Amino acid sequence: MSFPIVVLISGSGSNLQALIDQSLQGQLNTKICAVISNKADAYGLERAKNAGIPTHTLSHKSFSSREEFDTELQALIDQYQPKLVVLAGFMRILTEAFAKHYDGRMLNIHPSLLPKFKGLDTHQRAIDANEKEHGVSVHFVSPELDAGAVVLQARTEITKAETAETLANKVHALEHIIYPLAVKWFSEERLTFQDGKAFFDKNRLPESGILYHKALT
Numbered sequence: 001m002s003f004p005i006v007v008l009i010s011g012s013g014s015n016l017q018a019l020i021d022q023s024l025q026g027q028l029n030t031k032i033c034a035v036i037s038n039k040a041d042a043y044g045l046e047r048a049k050n051a052g053i054p055t056h057t058l059s060h061k062s063f064s065s066r067e068e069f070d071t072e073l074q075a076l077i078d079q080y081q082p083k084l085v086v087l088a089g090f091m092r093i094l095t096e097a098f099a100k101h102y103d104g105r106m107l108n109i110h111p112s113l114l115p116k117f118k119g120l121d122t123h124q125r126a127i128d129a130n131e132k133e134h135g136v137s138v139h140f141v142s143p144e145l146d147a148g149a150v151v152l153q154a155r156t157e158i159t160k161a162e163t164a165e166t167l168a169n170k171v172h173a174l175e176h177i178i179y180p181l182a183v184k185w186f187s188e189e190r191l192t193f194q195d196g197k198a199f200f201d202k203n204r205l206p207e208s209g210i211l212y213h214k215a216l217t
């Protein structure tokens with residue numbers, strides 16, 4: 001019996017594509033029940049349609065408040081009764097009520113080595129801060145932005161000639177490896193969440209999650 005998930009996007013959907021590809025190759029025992037975007041022009045919607053996955057567009061601009069949008073979004077998601085909600089480049093800050101409703105069963109991928117560089121424009125900020133390395137974090141979603149328990153990270157070096165674009169490309173490549181891995185582990189109940197903390201095979205994860213260095217770069 002495959003593990004039902006719903007994926008939320010706002011843009012290109014390359015992380016969604018990584019999940020689709022691994023699912024189709026039988027490496028991920030998950031069923032992507034639906035893809036929901038807050039942007040009608042998100043290319044990820046095309047990726048989903050090409051894979052025969054139901055799609056929905058729910059524009060946040062059609063609602064007068066964040067709460068109203070989230071209430072509608074939650075009702076749409078819950079029609080599919082997913083065991084996991086996957087934020088894959090979903091660019092809306094979710095309300096506390098929404099985050100609590102999916103507490104422990106909603107993951108996000110963030111393009112930085114959390115807790116560094118929460119928020120947006122992380123690649124340029126890391127370069128501007130003269131960081132020697134950067135990377136990506138998979139974390140459970142909490143009401144506080146980018147503050148949920150980190151479960152998996154991957155790192156890459158920032159070179160002297162690095163630009164935000166070259167760094168983004170390196171980080172994307174790492175994302176496409178670690179996000180399907182994290183989703184797989186969650187579907188196998190190896191990755192769990194309790195009282196705000198993440199566990200792997202019942203072992204408490206350190207604050208920084210499981211670090212993968214050269215193995216993924």
Ligand SMILES: Nc1nc2c(c(=O)[nH]1)N[C@@H](CN(C=O)c1ccc(C(=O)N[C@@H](CCC(=O)O)C(=O)O)cc1)CN2
Nearest residue numbers: 091092093094099108110119141142143144145146147
């Ligand atoms: N309650 C939470 N909501 C969300 C989280 C979270 O951890 N807790 N993660 C984000 C994903 N994210 C970074 O990983 C992120 C997404 C969006 C924004 C943001 O500032 N959004 C603006 C609109 C920006 C835009 O439309 O381009 C906004 O919502 O007003 C910051 C971080 C997903 N949600």
Ligand SMILES: NCC(=O)N[C@@H]1O[C@H](COP(=O)([O-])[O-])[C@@H](O)[C@H]1O
Nearest residue numbers: 011012013014015088089109110111
């Ligand atoms: N703060 C959230 C955020 O910036 N997420 C980032 O959006 C991109 C989505 O790419 P994709 O649409 O090709 O998967 C990814 O790099 C992801 O880390």
